Structure formats: C-alpha cells, structure tokens
Amino acid sequence: DKVLGIEGTAWNLSAAVFGDGLISLYSKPYQPVSGGIHPREAAQHHASEMREVIARVLTAPEEIEAVAFSQGPGLGPCLRTVATAARALALALDVPLVGVNHCVAHVEIGRWATGCVDPITLYTSGANTQVFGYLNGRYRIFGETLDIGLGNGLDKFARSKNLPHPGGPKIEALARGGNYIDLPYTVKGMDLAFSxxxxxxxxxxxxIEDVCHSLQETAFAMCVEVTERALAQAGKDEVLLVGGVAANTRLREMLRTMCEERGARLFVPEPQFCGDNGAMIAYTGKVMFEAGATLPVEASRANSHYRADEVEVVWRHDDET
Ligand code: ATP
Ligand code: FE2
Known part of the structure; x- marks a missing residue:
C-alpha cells in the first residue's frame, strides 16, 4: 500500500509517500523574517506552498491508497491549512483519510528508522518536551513540560543574549568552553518546568559560556531523570530520542551514560527523521491505514491539543504485562 502524508504542525511544511519503504519526501520550511514563528504567517506559507510540495512527492497519484495528515498537536492555523488540503486531496483521489497524532508519528518513524522495538521516547523539540512509551494499547505519557518546550526555552534565552536563531546550536557551541554554575532544577513528580x-x-x-554550559547541564539532567524513571516504571530497556533538540551532542551523551548504567540502549534517528517531516506522517498513516484506522471526513477537524495518549494504538500488538 502507498500512503501520502502531509506534515505542517509548525514551521515545516513537508510531504512524503511511503510504500514498502520511503518513496519520496520533500520539505519547504517557513523561514520567519524576524524572531519566532507567527502562526498565521506560517499557515499562509503552508497554503501557498502546498501545491508544489504535494506535486513534488506525488508522482503516481493513481497508486495512492490513503491520504494521511498531522491532525495535532500544533499551531491552529497551520493545522487547519493542512487538514483542508488533505481532505481535498482524499476527495480528489477518492481514497480514505488518516488522521495522525504528531507525537505518535515521531515515535513510529523513530522505530522504523532505528530498529528499536519498544522504547521509552524522549521527544524534545521547540514546542514539545515529553517522555512517553507504549503500555497496554496506548502511548502513555509518563512526564512532560508544565510550561514551555525546551527548544523554545533555549531560543528565548538566545534571543535575550542576542545570539542567532535557532538558539540550540549556538548554546551548544558556547557551552563547550563553560564551567558549571548553579541554576534552578525543576522536576515535579514526573513533570518538568523550564521557564x-x-x-x-x-x-x-x-x-555567557558558563551560563550556556549550566543551562544545558541542568535542562538535560532534568530530561534524563524523567526518562530514567519512566524506563524503570515501565520496565523497558530502550530509549528513543527525537525532536529538534536531539541534535545536541551533550544531551545524547548524558542519555547514553544513563542507558549504559541501566543496561539499556539509546537510539537516535538520522536528522531527517528527528525533526518534523512528512515521512513520519506517511509512515504512521500507512501502518494505521493497514490496521483499518481511517477517519470519516466529519471527524477530520484539526486538534491543536491532540495528546498522544488519546490515540488508540490499533497497529501495535505487543503483549505487555
Ligand atoms: P515541534 O512542532 O515538533 O515542536 P518545532 O518546529 O517546534 O517542532 P523542531 O524543529 O523539532 O521544533 O526543533 C527546533 C528546536 O530545536 C529549536 O528550538 C532549536 O533551538 C532546537 N535545536 C536545534 N539544534 C539544537 C542543538 N544542537 N541543541 C539544542 N537544541 C537544538
Ligand atoms: Fe515535532
């Protein structure tokens, strides 16, 4: 089966076709002129680039058996633009729609890309920071940020220090020359707070080097602590790291050390499958379609607060006790 997938929850408009493997993938990111993402401008970008992005990946429309789209979570105007395009396309091709949860899709493409089977996932990006894993038919959220996503926090810090956007890579570079100073560490139960x-x-x-160094050490230690406790609670031995912040070498190193101490393994997909991409929607759409999880048009509204644990994971049959 071949499934077309469209991702556009935030800045990256991206589409892909998945068959036995990844057939095509094309992305056209929105680049804000200044500062952060303006939701309406990003949606406008998605609307004007949609035709080209779809055309680039859709070389054999007659072979497409379903159209998948990221239904949420994300920026409302962006999600609505993507949902509208997906509906129109499904209608034109006369195939079913598949509504994909963006967070779940990060996990599924990560499993596909790395070969891990049943991980605890640390998903940390601009807007999201979440630790979740599969338990009894659902992706259960063990812990998550109570305020902002770590990436947006890093970007905010960087802006205030006149460092270029996105802040993550620059902070990482400066952190290498820094010494540790004390900064507030906030883990509440299993949840995190970064503000x-x-x-x-x-x-x-x-x-600045010391601040960057300590900001990283503190934020990453918080993420590692929650991930470690989720591993222990769920009794799993794999960790999957995804999202834009996964690019950070120090975060990977800290997670790898924790995994080694616990006899677990760390998996990180190659960069094109780590950040937001159409392939994750096409692939998850395909496994959902094959499990019969299609969406009637009347249930295809975008959901900007769509949570991973709302999804009935009908395509996985791991038997857990
Ligand atoms: P989502 O909708 O999944 O939240 P997003 O667009 O908000 O996506 P991503 O594209 O996944 O976020 O990630 C972007 C973030 O990753 C930015 O905040 C950026 O600063 C951060 N980032 C990128 N590289 C690094 C790095 N080397 N270290 C730390 N953070 C990084
Ligand atoms: Fe994402």
Missing amino acids: GLISAAQESTAP
Missing part, C-alpha cells in the same frame, strides 16, 4: 531555569539563565551575570 524558571530560562529566566534565571537570562538574568545571570556569569560569563
């Missing part, structure tokens, strides 16, 4: 840490980092008068 206090970001404010403290912004207000710090220590050398």
